[in-house]
Structures are given as structure tokens and as C-alpha cells.
Amino acid sequence: MALNFNRVMVKDQVVDLKKGFLGNPISIHGVCFNGKKTGSRIGVQAVMQVGVESLEISKGLENLKGVLGFDVVTEVELREKGFLGLRKTKLVCTVGPACSSLDDLEKLALGGMNVARLNMCHNTREWHTDVIRKIKKLNEEKGYCVSLMIDTEGSQIHVVDHGSPSSVKAEEGSIWYFTTEKFEGSRPFTVQANYEGFSEGIKLGDEIVIDGGMATFEVIEMVGNDLRCKCTDPGLFLPRAKLSFWREGKLIGKNYELPTLSTKDWSDIEFGISEGVDFIAMSFVNDADAVTHLKNYISTKTPKSIKVLAKIESLESLHKLEEIVEASDGIMIARGDLGVEIPLEQIPTVQEKITYICRQLNKPVVVASQLLESMTEYPTPTRAEVADVSEAVRQYADALMLSGESAIGPFGQKALSVLRMTSSRMELWSREENKQNFLFQKNLGASLPDQIAEEICNSAAGMANNLGLDAIFVFTRHGQMASLISRNRPNPPIFAFTDDCSTRMALNLQWGVTPLLIDLSDDMEANTNEAIDLIKTKGLIKEGDTILVVSDIIPTSTTQTVYQSIQVKTIA
Numbered sequence: 001m002a003l004n005f006n007r008v009m010v011k012d013q014v015v016d017l018k019k020g021f022l023g024n025p026i027s028i029h030g031v032c033f034n035g036k037k038t039g040s041r042i043g044v045q046a047v048m049q050v051g052v053e054s055l056e057i058s059k060g061l062e063n064l065k066g067v068l069g070f071d072v073v074t075e076v077e078l079r080e081k082g083f084l085g086l087r088k089t090k091l092v093c094t095v096g097p098a099c100s101s102l103d104d105l106e107k108l109a110l111g112g113m114n115v116a117r118l119n120m121c122h123n124t125r126e127w128h129t130d131v132i133r134k135i136k137k138l139n140e141e142k143g144y145c146v147s148l149m150i151d152t153e154g155s156q157i158h159v160v161d162h163g164s165p166s167s168v169k170a171e172e173g174s175i176w177y178f179t180t181e182k183f184e185g186s187r188p189f190t191v192q193a194n195y196e197g198f199s200e201g202i203k204l205g206d207e208i209v210i211d212g213g214m215a216t217f218e219v220i221e222m223v224g225n226d227l228r229c230k231c232t233d234p235g236l237f238l239p240r241a242k243l244s245f246w247r248e249g250k251l252i253g254k255n256y257e258l259p260t261l262s263t264k265d266w267s268d269i270e271f272g273i274s275e276g277v278d279f280i281a282m283s284f285v286n287d288a289d290a291v292t293h294l295k296n297y298i299s300t301k302t303p304k305s306i307k308v309l310a311k312i313e314s315l316e317s318l319h320k321l322e323e324i325v326e327a328s329d330g331i332m333i334a335r336g337d338l339g340v341e342i343p344l345e346q347i348p349t350v351q352e353k354i355t356y357i358c359r360q361l362n363k364p365v366v367v368a369s370q371l372l373e374s375m376t377e378y379p380t381p382t383r384a385e386v387a388d389v390s391e392a393v394r395q396y397a398d399a400l401m402l403s404g405e406s407a408i409g410p411f412g413q414k415a416l417s418v419l420r421m422t423s424s425r426m427e428l429w430s431r432e433e434n435k436q437n438f439l440f441q442k443n444l445g446a447s448l449p450d451q452i453a454e455e456i457c458n459s460a461a462g463m464a465n466n467l468g469l470d471a472i473f474v475f476t477r478h479g480q481m482a483s484l485i486s487r488n489r490p491n492p493p494i495f496a497f498t499d500d501c502s503t504r505m506a507l508n509l510q511w512g513v514t515p516l517l518i519d520l521s522d523d524m525e526a527n528t529n530e531a532i533d534l535i536k537t538k539g540l541i542k543e544g545d546t547i548l549v550v551s552d553i554i555p556t557s558t559t560q561t562v563y564q565s566i567q568v569k570t571i572a
């Protein structure tokens, strides 16, 4: 439901919420309804539903941001399909020129896009700002809940110019000149690379592989820093094609001399922070330190919790997988570049291993690249692509990602619906056929309350499955409890009630979790009743439905007892 009002009556005075009250930015802090004072967000809903008698004003517009309760898409899905029908696997769409209008973005949101990804490799700052504003507008004015992710360019050796804006064919035996020197207009058989040191350490006879195998060249002459090469395996140069260097069948680790985050990446990160994005995906992470460094940096720059996803796309990162997963807030399996660095036949097993480790260590994992590649051009996917998507769902990835399919393809919405339907189908099958693979439980918590939380969440998932309950309600400030339940991949949907906007947006990437914004107090009984009422008033829960309620709200005052509980409630 959207907060689609700009003005309210405050003590008989009309207040423009955008302009503020007496020159101060304002938010609705408390609302009197039927003589009873309620908190901010509950109150806001009362405003919309029945009108209010009076408002109390406090500073900061924060409370107005975001939307109470369900986002519009989940609400419709729930109404149509019931609790068990809610899709568990989350969907990420790369936004590009083919889908950047408000209308197209709304269609993707309606089609189930949970996270919009902006790849900072492409396009201008203004273009990215415009897309971010549009998505926020859809969330705030129309009640969608689409999180924002920026993806850093990373240090990669790639083609800047190969003499054409589109792809160019390299024929067997043709001679090409690789340089970093910029050239004007068209210079046939010349390729400009982005990185000065691209040819350092290269010897005669080494190979240059384009985009992980699109074409291959052999170095036949060194001309200063430039290379003259002969095409030994014909193929295509796409714009911005990636270059990798091989000797005697082995990758030469050239990328490692470059920093994980370039000057441009830092400036893009600065931009992401100032625009208040929810996730930063970091390209070419090679160790945990790079992730920790970025996370620390973000925490000094903004109070908002921005999640850092490490992209696994280098050979090096596979050697340090566990430490990288532990240091980050989530992982993206960037199969595109990974397939340049390791033999393609290893991708499926590596993917399975990464998704499993992420689940054990309780970090969300996104499977990315080429899921429905043929749909970048054609309106239907190949059978093999559908099988690949299903396999990622069977492995319990948290999320699936579209790249060119949505960014530049004319069938982006259709590709999204293929992801949606394929994942729902696989989820249903796993559940009905009892194919779920259970997790080897690894204990994560160090302190007693953390260990209790973990045990509660493991038991909650088991109980919900064994008893065939309708839904799991979890109250969570930082999202930890919700993700611990999600880690068990239970059958019923997980409704995560939080009063923190960034927690809500971060939970959008977690398997089976529907995040809802609500007013939370230290009184758990009141919280539970409010949550049930919220769903009841919408007619989405009925008498006799049985839900599991999990909470671990550590009270704000130290004199109160810590309240960690698990209850079963049958709706009266």
C-alpha cells in the first residue's frame, strides 16, 4: 500500500508533508485514532484507512519513507495463490536501456523483480541517477518494494575500441594489433585495450582469449607495449570484450596486479552511498580484506546499513571462498567472468559448492549470468536454459539474476516471467516430492543469545514443516532472525516484520522471506497482535489458520528481560 498523500491536517492546520511544518522537515510520529494513540507506521495506516483525529509531529522524514505492511506485488500474489503459493526464490534484473523508462520498470516490478541491479560499467552518472529515482518513486508512491544494487566495474582488462560500435568478426589467420593507444575513426584490425600494463610479462607464443573463448589469438610480435597477434580460433569481438592471457594452457594471473576497487569504483561507491542504495556488489573480489575494507568504509560514511555482496568471478577467489563469504553480506556467483578463469565444465560443481557454503554460513547468494541468454534475442528460452534455472532453484540459491536479457533485450519482461514460473514450479516440486536437501547444521553463534536465536530458528523451521503450518512470522530488527529461519528453507513463507527500512530492503534478497514494515515495541504480545491484525484486515489470513511466531527483540532498555520465543498461534 502506498502512502499516496502529501498533505494532512495537523491540529486543524493543513500541512504539506513535502514542505514540512513551520519550516522543519516532519514525519508522522504518533496518531490519535478513536481516542487511542498509536505509533507512527500503524498510525499512518489509520490515516489512510479511516482518517485521523490528530497528529503528533517529530523531526525527520524517515518514517514516511517506505510502505507499511505488504508491498503491492506480494499482496496480490498472496491473494491469488495462498501462503504456500508465494514464490521463494528472489529475482534480480539488470536495468539497461531496454527497460529504463518508468513504465518498463513498473512492469518489471509487477513481474516480480525484487532487486534492480545497475552495472556501473555502463552508461552515465545521470542515467543511473534517473533510474534510481524512478525506482524509489515506484516504491514510495505505488507501494512496490524493489531494492537497489549497484555493481562496480572492477579492474578488468577489456576492449575499449575495436573499430565498431557493434560486434566485429575475427577470421582465422587474420593479423590484429592490440594497443592501449587511442585511435580516431576506424582502423581495421586494431583493438584498443583499457589498461596500460596489459602486455606486461607477455611473451611470444602466449595466447589472448576473448570473452572466455569467443576467439583466440597468438602473440607473434612485440612492438613496444603493443602486441601483434594472429587469430588462431575465429570468432567475435563484442563491445567491451574481456581479454585474458594464457600460456601453455594456463591462465596468466594478470588481473591480480590491479586493485580490486579502482578510482572509478570508489567514486561509484560514493555515488551509491549518497543515493542510498541497498546493495553494493563488488567485482573481482580476491580476498576477504577487500570486502572488510569496503564495509568499514561504508560504516564511516553512512548510518544506513548498505550490504556488500562479493562477486565470485576469479580463480583466486575460489581459493579463499570461505573467508570471503564470512566477510561479506552475500555472494554473487558471476558465472560470466568465472567461466573465463576456470574451465566451463567446472562451473556447475563450483556453483553448487558456493551455494552450499553460503547457506551454511547464512549469507544470501545470487546466481548470475547467462541464465536465459538466448532470450536477449529470442522470445523463448532454450530447454537447456530452463534446466539451468531449475538447477539453481533446486540448489536453493536465494536469488537469480537477469543480465542482458533485461538490460538490452526486447523480451525482458518475458524473461522475468520465465524465471518466475520456472522457480515456482521447481519449488513446488521439491516440496511435494519431499526432495529438499537438508542442511548439515553448522553452529554460527558465539554468544548464548546468538546460539539460542539459532536453535530457535532451526526448531521453528522444523516445527513449521512437521506441523504443516501456514506461515512463519518473525520479528526482527536487523534481519538476523529472519535469515536464520530462511537458511533452513522451510515450506511455509516467512513474514519478517521489522521497523527498519534498510532491514526490509536487505531481506528482499533472502529466500522465502517477505519483509514487512511495522511499528515494533518492546511488548511482543502487542507486536504479534498488530502483525496479525495487519494481515487480517486485508483478509489475507482466516480463522483456523495456524502460524508460528518467532521473536528475538532485544529490549531497548537494559532493565527489561531479553525475549526470545517461539509460539504457535491459531487465528481465532
Ligand SMILES: Nc1ncnc2c1ncn2[C@@H]1O[C@H](COP(=O)(O)OP(=O)(O)O)[C@@H](O)[C@H]1O
Pocket: 094, 095, 096, 097, 119, 121, 122, 123, 336, 402, 403, 404, 405, 407, 408
Ligand atoms: N546501464 C546500461 N547502459 C547501457 N547498456 C547496458 C547497461 N547495463 C547493461 N548494459 C548492456 O547489457 C549487457 C549485459 O549487462 P551486464 O549484465 O551488466 O553484463 P556485462 O557488462 O558483463 O556484459 C552489457 O554488455 C551491456 O551491453
Ligand SMILES: C=C(OP(=O)(O)O)C(=O)O
Pocket: 119, 151, 283, 313, 333, 334, 335, 336, 337, 338, 368, 369, 403
Ligand atoms: C555478473 C558478472 O559480472 P559483470 O556482468 O559485472 O561482468 C559476471 O561476470 O558474470
Ligand SMILES: [K+]
Pocket: 119, 120, 121, 151, 152, 153, 154, 283
Ligand atoms: K560489473
Ligand SMILES: [Mg+2]
Pocket: 283, 313, 334, 336, 337
Ligand atoms: Mg563479471
